[in-house]
Amino acid sequence: MKSFFKINTVIGLIVFGQSQAVKAQSLIFERVFDKTLAQTSYIIGNSLTREAIVIDPKRDIDTYLEIAQDKGLNITHVTETHIHADYLSGSRELAAATGAKLYLSDMGGKDWQYEFAHLPLKEGDKIELGSLALEVMHTPGHTPESLTFLLKDQSAPLTPIKAITGDFIFVGDVGRPDLLEKAAGQVGTQEASAKQLFASISRFMKLPDNTEIWPGHGAGSFCGKSLSSEPQSTLKQEKSSNHALQFLNNEAGFIDYILSDQPVPPKYFAMMKNLNKVHRPLLVEVPKHAKLSKIEADRAINNKLQIIDTRSKEIVASGFIPGSLHIEGGNSFSTFLGSLLDYDQQFILVAEEDKIEDLTRKLMRIGLDNIYGYISNVNGQSLALLKSDRVDLDKFETKIDSKDVQMVDVRTATEFKNGHIKGAENISFTSLTENMDKISRDKPVIIHCQSGARANIAYSILKKNGFNNILNYSGGINDWVEKGKELEKKIH
Template identity: 40%
Template sequence: MYFKSFFNQQLAQMSYLVGCQKTGEAIIIDPLRDLKPYIEAAEQEGLTIIKVTETHIHADFASGLREANETLNAKAFVSVLGGEDWTYKNINGEYELLKEDDIINVGNVKLKVIHTPGHTPESISFLLYDNASDVPMGLFTGDFIFVGDVGRPDLLEEAAGIKDTTEIGAKAMFNSLKKMDELPDYIQIWPGHGAGSACGKSLGAVPVTTLGYEREKSWAFQIKDEATFVKTLTSEQPEPPYYFKEMKHINRDGVALIDNAIVPPLQNLYDGVKIIDLRAKEIFLDNLSDGINVPYNSKFLGFVGWYLDYEAPIQLIGSFEDVQNAANDLKLIGFDNVIGYVKNVTGGSMQQIEPQHFKSIDQTQINILDVRNNQEWQESHFDNAKHVHFGKLEKEEIPFKKDERIYVHCQSGVRSAIAVSVLHRLGYNDIINIKGGYSAVKQYNR
């Protein structure tokens, strides 16, 4: 048997290639749209990718299932267990619908289907066997079981807008975990995500675990009462980026095959087209553009996903390398409409204030905008502050007038730079960024 995992840092996402070296056949599990890493790994082992499958209709990235189905002629295997609303559509190549206890054979390797709803209704897990033994090796859990956590049940309601599904999903997750009682402790757990993903609230950074370890250490296995489990699972989940709504529909209905064209340079940025400024926040704050400052780094997709309109193009500001990499990363979440870029722009600077100086100001007499997430706000905040999540500034009401002076902060200064760029773009003309954010001010208080 051949086994290889692939980790994408931007999405904190795991995908897998499993093959039979005797027959030369292989299958991809939960692939991204960019198939090159899987093809390269398969060819190095003398394998041919003949099948592709996934654990569920993903909400956080654009699936490569149809990409493999059409470009590699890999037979697709997808769940039929999600009901009418969450049944796969528009699979153009050969495919098979999966239900409980179905088997996918890949040479002398097999995957047995276990229906594990909770994160989504159609969610399935795959129990891996080598046909030389009746003893299972491990479980591909997708967004069912993570290291130290389980998948959130609220995305259909919070991201896709399907009302009253969160509690139903949480109860389904409780029952899915009970199915694990039938499996031994030594079963390896190969999850779909690690730390940094918004598909759960406390995912561990370790890429693999065992069922026995999770039974001992994960909170989800400790709670035996359904009502308590539901309350715990549905509380304090992170806010899902707006693009999650698009992903559920894209992955159910299909997206155009990936286009690897180079993003061209522009002589000038187009008026009326949204700009994403990829430069580091320090450069942006000293040299403003009319764009939203989302620096190109390992957190790029998690931040930029709040500001994308899938019906409209964007243009970028940044170096050639950063622009091409950012455009390729955007394709991972199904956004292909980057029309061009410029390397740099010349503009004024943003007002900033040191934390010790901010501390000396009478905070009851100024406007403070806290752009952190809900959990951070609820844990502690400045008494006179108003709260709007940094990703929601374009769509929610901002509690200050455009000509008022506003002091903006997040936890450490990264998200506030994004926030001030949004406010600047919206026409707020007296914004002051608090350097180092809330933590720096509190540190100075000591």
């Protein structure tokens, strides 16, 4: 099996200790960053005892097994900062594969308890790795059970070296307290969660200013609105630059700030909240999927299996299978597909053979395992292929000058608010299915997004639903701005 960290994960080995009580040769600290979900996990090891703990692992666990083997460590402990909403945790898979002890939060009340076997963690508990210890700090707000782990040297227990904060405090932001309501359906919880978050932050601010902050996400995550791409910070730096921390003496102002302008969470978040809490089948290896023959693929298509075409928009434009959804297999692939596909729906991937493992990894991280197989050559199928109707800037401008056309911007409401083409309507691609009545079947409809990826998805959704007079300005806002055209910020 290929090592994932050679494909799509950024790993940084960081050995600290020269200015701390922990000696450099005993502490091994590695950050594993998955850029597809902007998600971070950590391996902390003691080079003297060879023990290691993994915090917030992703589901393709071979990454951690290979790192441990390379560094001569034994993974003896696995834990999480909270019940995640944005990805399917690999904690149970990793514990099963290594025999490690699984430690999980026992805070937050009975409605926020993990429903499978684990060792419970409460405020003040410690997980020990020889002279190193992770002390548990209960930091509710993003979720009721949320924990922060304070890495300490047991010979100097009053001084934390690092704080593994999960989705509590990020670089440049703090965890959003509205996801329980918006993603998990816990109506009426966001204000109470915001108050909890404010109290947790106030308590955390009492730690030493030089405490290093190592968060669970970076820029690109839906778990906040202003996350930085920087991997870590210090408490002192965040006090001066993190806008959410400028309300330390103003609870009402903090609540208003943190609940406003949060991005709409992807549809699959509700499923993750549930699957990370309950019993589920474990997947300890990356699955291998069959390449379908022409007969097998035709049969599957006739049986209404969904086709997911992962090829580039340029290739798809020249020919695609009718009824397929076009979602390019880039960094946002899993987020987009998780926002559109039902989890009980079986599907087929259209992709080159050398891309299948990477796509499988991206999908297994959010539990989309229902892959029937894949095809790499659409020209070999029985159905007549369709071609995309794409327009460039010149043709786009000619069309929108006419009143006999509908222009639809399929980006998010926040993006639209921050700048859009005059005359455009905003219907996000994830809400198209529920808003078909707003799309004209009588006159031409031109769709666009920021760079073309979401517009191609929207185009495929509309074609699948019988809209035949659809044009795709695939250059989108990026092309519009690059050509010196103005955007309008007033919402109509």
